[in-house]
Amino acid sequence: MSAPALSTWISSPVPPLGGAAVVPGDAAIAARALVLAALAVGESRVTGAPAGLETLAQALRALGAHLERMGEGAWRIHGVGVGGLRQAPGLLDVGPDGVAFALLAGLLSTQEGETFLTTSHPAAAAFLKAALPPLSRMGAAFTPAGDGLGAAHPPLLVRGTARPVPVDHRPLAPVACEVKSALLLAALNTAGRTTVVEDSPTADHTERLLRQFGAAVTARHQPDGAWAVSVDGQRELRPARVAVPGDASLVGAALVAAALRSGPGVALSHVGVNEHRIALFAVLRDMGADLTAQDQPVGEGEPVADLRLQPQARPLRGVEVAAASLSAAELALVAVAASCAGGTTVLRELTPRLARTVPPLVAALGACGVTASAATDVLTITGGGGPPRGGATVGVDADLAPAFLALGTAAAHPVAVRADLDPAAARLLNALGAAITRG
Known part of the structure; x- marks a missing residue:
């Protein structure tokens, strides 16, 4: 990296x-909107997006979605449906976009096939340390650079599972919202309910957009005061119009x-x-x-x-x-x-x-x-x-x-x-x- x-x-x-x-x-919201639009059935529109999303768009095109820039800040996306992504032919390099790396790592974990994914973002190693264990429990396999999960860093070979299983995950320490987002995206193509429990809620951009695209998302307080977010998977997403x-x-x-x-x-x-x-x-x-x-x-x-x-x-x-x-x-x-x-x-x-x-x-x-x-x-x-x-x-x-x-x-x-x-x-x-x- x-x-x-x-x-x-x-x-x-x-x-x-x-x-x-x-x-x-907001680049973090726009990236999530492009990814979810790539999974919806039909045509979505994203407006108000900042510059710098072309690298993510290229990665999504390599996975089979159709994305077209319609002018400054505007995108038209034809999605392939949940579970409909294809195996990318080569390395998916999202450059310094750490959010795109996190979203794709989660998404590809429950899409059958192998994909090489990399980023130059300095926080990628911390993301992998927190996200790979629960994604592995869902059935995915990973070969990162570095010495095991504790010191993993990109490039990352993602071996997506054809039979993902839902998980309940409560991290041992507070983590960035990108870890939660990766797990929620992995849950979309997973039968059953996947739940992420946070001691303190992180930003809920992914949850809001999931609802906007028609996903089955629930969020609730736990008896101990923690915050639990759940996705019921294997439901098709509907297209949406997102104003970033x-x-x-x-x-x-x-x-x-x-x-x-x-x-x-x-x-x-x-x-x-x-x-x-x-x-x-x-x-x-x-x-x-x-x-x-x-x-x-x-x-x-x-x-x-x-x-x-x-x-x-x-x-x-x-x-x-x-x-x-x-x-x-x-x-x-x-x-x-x-x-x-x-x-x-x-x-x-x-x-x-x-x-x-x-x-x-x-x-x-x-x-x-x-x-x-x-x-x-x-x-x-x-x-x-x-x-x-x-x-x-x-x-x-x-x-x-x-x-x-x-x-x-x-x-x-x-x-x-x-x-x-x-x-x-x-x-x-x-x-x-x-x-x-x-x-």
């Missing part, structure tokens, strides 16, 4: 951000950048506001940001809203945050907002997953002149009531990078970010007045 392509992005100080911008579609919402992950950096200083405010329309993706919004409101969301009717699809960040009369303020519900990207964005706030911000209850991101986050904040410190499960940032000096080059992973682009727009000196960054994050900030260039 090749290393991610690192680039340097330079974010220079500008006047306060403001204005209206179109948010690119704007990516909430990209929106976070834009809102924080606009909130760092008093400015004209920003307006962002048709943004996905799935409850599992917007913990940042509540924190910004607690810090004093005037952020409103006007819900839009969407039927059975993803919840969508038009967001408005109003001009602020005073700087953000320090707060105490129960951080367990934040993603790594949101943790970094809260830290950057706190660096420009008045007073101290304390983020408590850091999960082990978040705690792993804290050392590089604290180091990058310190390089930009921010006072930050960490204990076992606590991160503390002391704000100066205004932007810090910046003027540093920080090397961070893709989750943390957008936060430092936001910081660079307000800091006294430019911030250079070296990361495997989605260019859409920079384009959205630039549309609101940022000056971010690729070095």
